[in-house]
Amino acid sequence: MLKELNPLIHSQLRLAxxxxxxxxEEADFSYLKEKTNATSGNISxxxxxLSxxxxxxxxxxFxxxxxxxTCRLTEEGKQAMEEYIENLKSYLNL
Structure with a gap:
């Protein structure tokens, strides 16, 4: 049985x-904006x-x-990401 993928993480930009x-360990707003090619408003x-x-x-x-x-994952965020990856693996039969 396939587990539901966390809808909060499953969004393309939030997943990125x-x-x-x-x-x-942490990333600043400019780095995330550059790597995702998102607009400032959307990434914000x-x-x-996520926060x-x-x-x-x-x-x-300042x-x-x-x-x-700057942004960093919390322990809860790391755990949610691990669960998301495990659930995704079940879809891929890995």
Whole structure:
């Protein structure tokens, strides 16, 4: 029996963000925007959704006069991503 894929992670942009964050300790907004080719508005909305779910932690700080937004996976986010991958494997019969 196939398990349901987490709809929060299954969205293309949110999946891309989560996948990028799995491979790094933290990433800033510009890096995520560049790697996903998403607009600032779209990526911002998706980061808010992931943050509200407790999957990522967003930190805003000032570097000089500019704000720097960094994101990192939470333990809950890592666990959700692992479950998502395991469930996806069942679809692929791996």
């Amino acid at each position: 963000i989560m996948t990028l964050l799995v491979s790094v 909305v998706q980061l808010d959704k 509200s779910a407790g999957y990522i932690k967003i930190t805003k700080e 570097v000089g006069k500019k704000t720097r937004t």
